[in-house]
Amino acid sequence: MGLDIEYAAGQTPLDEDEKEGLLIPTIATRSELDEFEQQNIEKAVQWTLQRKFKPETILSEAFIKEVHKRMYAGVWKWAGQFRKTNKNLGVDKLQIGIELRNLLDDVKFWISNKTFEPDEIAVRFKHRIVSIHCFANGNGRHSRLMADIIIEHIFKLPVFTWGAANLVKQGDTRTAYLNAIRAADAGDIQPLINFARA
Numbered sequence: 001m002g003l004d005i006e007y008a009a010g011q012t013p014l015d016e017d018e019k020e021g022l023l024i025p026t027i028a029t030r031s032e033l034d035e036f037e038q039q040n041i042e043k044a045v046q047w048t049l050q051r052k053f054k055p056e057t058i059l060s061e062a063f064i065k066e067v068h069k070r071m072y073a074g075v076w077k078w079a080g081q082f083r084k085t086n087k088n089l090g091v092d093k094l095q096i097g098i099e100l101r102n103l104l105d106d107v108k109f110w111i112s113n114k115t116f117e118p119d120e121i122a123v124r125f126k127h128r129i130v131s132i133h134c135f136a137n138g139n140g141r142h143s144r145l146m147a148d149i150i151i152e153h154i155f156k157l158p159v160f161t162w163g164a165a166n167l168v169k170q171g172d173t174r175t176a177y178l179n180a181i182r183a184a185d186a187g188d189i190q191p192l193i194n195f196a197r198a
Contacts, residue, residue, distance in 0.1 A: 015085050018136045021077035034168055036075050041141060044070035048145070053153045055111065058146075059104045061097065067149070068135050068142050076137065083136040090133025099132045111154065118155035122147040123193045127184045140167065147196070160196040 027033050047070055057063050069080025078084075082096045091099045103125065110121050126147035130139050144167075148159040165173035176198075180191040 013088075014137055018076075018078065018083075018085070021136075023075055023077055027075075033075070037072065037138070037141075040074045041071045041145070043074075045145065048149055048153075053149065055108075055154045058149055058153060059107055061100055061104070064100065064129070064134065064146065067146060068138065071142060071145065072138050078136055082134050085136070087133055087136075090131065090139075096132060096134050100129070100134060103128045103132065107150075118151060118157055119160075119193050119197065120189060122150040122155070122160070123184075123196050124189060125150055126196075127181070127189065127192060130181075131185075161198060163195055163198050 022033075024036055027036060044067065048067075053063070065080045065082075072079035083090075083093055086093050090096075106128075107121060107125050110116055110124070115121070116124065126143040129146060130143045133139050135142065144160070144162055151157050152159050163173040163177060165171065167174050167177050177195055180195040183189075183191040
């Protein structure tokens with residue numbers, strides 16, 4: 001019996017070979033998968049809280065991969081590795097490294113030149129890294145944790161609340177989140193910044 005996942009609006013389906021990377025063979029449903037992923041993510045959050053990271057560490061490809069690996073290593077064999085397939089969103093798989101380097105360079109420039117307020121820098125980073133879609137799965141959750149790391153470790157400000165709800169599950173908060181993402185896609189980042197602090 002394979003993994004049978006129902007996808008919520010805005011979630012990217014896994015390819016069959018990506019599903020085969022599941023490390024826990026007893027998982028059969030979306031809710032079981034979410035539960036195991038959440039346990040892993042909580043460990044990754046603890047890891048970020050127990051350490052101090054320098055801006056140059058955070059704004060590196062190695063760190064971005066490390067955070068994803070810590071979030072999903074107990075669940076997926078490919079945790080921390082860039083996706084090897086193209087998806088219904090995101091850049092071509094061969095462009096991931098290039099687009100990520102461009103993003104990291106832009107964020108370093110924004111920080112050193114105070115181009116935007118701290119919240120906006122972190123949220124713009126979150127939005128751009130999701131649009132690159134570096135990983136086969138978990139990009140939204142990874143991008144939110146990265147934004148939290150940026151706001152806390154670089155700017156010494158409180159982490160975001162992200163609507164103070166589970167954004168994986170369908171509901172009003174997820175709908176508000178997806179609407180804010182769509183506004184950002186259309187060039188208006190403010191609703192996503194507001195949501196991050198809601």
